[in-house]
Amino acid sequence: MSKFLSDPKSVAIVGCPFRGGQAKLGVDHGPIHMVEAGLEQQLRDLGWEVRFDGHHQFEQISEENDPPIGKMKNPRFVSQVCKAVASVVSDHARRGQLPVVLGGDHSLAMGTIGGTLEVYPNACVIWVDAHADINTPETTESGNIHGMPVSFLLGIAGNEPEFAWVKPALRANRLVYIGLRDVDADEKRILRENGIKAFSMHEIDRHGIGKVVELALDAVNPNRDLPIHLSFDVDALDPTVAPSTGTPVRGGLTFREGHYICEAIHETGLLIALDLMEVNPGLADAESVRKTVSVGCSLVRAALGEALL
Numbered sequence: 099m100s101k102f103l104s105d106p107k108s109v110a111i112v113g114c115p116f117r118g119g120q121a122k123l124g125v126d127h128g129p130i131h132m133v134e135a136g137l138e139q140q141l142r143d144l145g146w147e148v149r150f151d152g153h154h155q156f157e158q159i160s161e162e163n164d165p166p167i168g169k170m171k172n173p174r175f176v177s178q179v180c181k182a183v184a185s186v187v188s189d190h191a192r193r194g195q196l197p198v199v200l201g202g203d204h205s206l207a208m209g210t211i212g213g214t215l216e217v218y219p220n221a222c223v224i225w226v227d228a229h230a231d232i233n234t235p236e237t238t239e240s241g242n243i244h245g246m247p248v249s250f251l252l253g254i255a256g257n258e259p260e261f262a263w264v265k266p267a268l269r270a271n272r273l274v275y276i277g278l279r280d281v282d283a284d285e286k287r288i289l290r291e292n293g294i295k296a297f298s299m300h301e302i303d304r305h306g307i308g309k310v311v312e313l314a315l316d317a318v319n320p321n322r323d324l325p326i327h328l329s330f331d332v333d334a335l336d337p338t339v340a341p342s343t344g345t346p347v348r349g350g351l352t353f354r355e356g357h358y359i360c361e362a363i364h365e366t367g368l369l370i371a372l373d374l375m376e377v378n379p380g381l382a383d384a385e386s387v388r389k390t391v392s393v394g395c396s397l398v399r400a401a402l403g404e405a406l407l
């Protein structure tokens with residue numbers, strides 16, 4: 099049982115149909131597909147009190163009113179949406195509910211983690227992803243903000259007045275990555291310079307996923323007493339397991355490795371927020387979409403306590 103959440107344990111599903119942090123159409127339909135697949139009832143069956151918050155309708159900013167700032171694309175739109183998400187997440191957290199935020203693209207994590215840290219300032223973040231998403235507006239090649247949210251949270255980016263609301267509330271020693279395999283050269287430098295712990299697929303091959311999760315928790319949560327925010331990008335999984343996503347990278351987590359991470363974090367009893375991001379039902383054939391949506395739901399269930407036995 100969690101020592102941070104209310105009793106009875108209660109989860110809030112927050113649909114974030116948002117794609118402004120990257121260019122591909124369809125990722126905004128991820129949350130609708132996951133909810134239609136029955137996620138709400140699946141979590142009830144695990145004994146949670148479930149509140150479906152709806153699919154948030156974000157105020158639009160059209161492209162002509164949102165020219166790039168430096169290389170950053172859709173900066174005002176992304177910022178405004180993340181600000182709204184932060185306040186939704188922090189409201190749930192304040193009530194002792196566990197927000198499960200369904201993306202949408204991973205720029206949303208600026209909002210989800212920002213919201214978590216307002217309520218749990220000492221929370222640690224476990225970021226499961228093929229990518230580090232730690233580019234700055236200066237280092238980005240794509241200009242897509244879904245490749246940058248971590249640098250804003252750490253305060254190594256975000257001086258623009260448009261992002262003034264983002265507090266640099268995340269400390270480098272409270273962040274750990276699992277699953278990395280496509281990290282830009284400047285991102286590698288940023289990880290090194292800030293001493294951020296990361297377990298790439300190489301470490302998973304070497305030690306096995308069980309050991310890696312243990313080491314990751316040792317790095318950010320040595321006494322196993324800090325609240326945990328799990329931000330899971332579905333592209334951490336191998337494209338054979340989760341094909342419908344915008345930036346797939348081969349050589350990823352197996353179905354079981356992805357689930358093991360979620361199960362082990364559940365076992366700590368410290369999980370207080372979960373993101374499931376980058377499910378893009380627009381990018382593949384129907385069978386690939388079904389597979390990806392279904393693995394997305396099953397990762398959420400694993401993190402919320404679905405046991406194998």
Ligand SMILES: NC(=[NH2+])NCCC[C@H](N)C(=O)O
Pocket residue numbers: 203204205229231233238239240241242244245246280282331333344345376
């Ligand atoms: N959330 C994601 N899928 N991010 C992919 C980022 C890819 C690349 N590093 C970039 O900056 O654009």
Ligand SMILES: [Mn+2]
Pocket residue numbers: 227228229331333334345376
């Ligand atoms: Mn990714």
Ligand SMILES: [Mn+2]
Pocket residue numbers: 204227229231244331
């Ligand atoms: Mn990501």
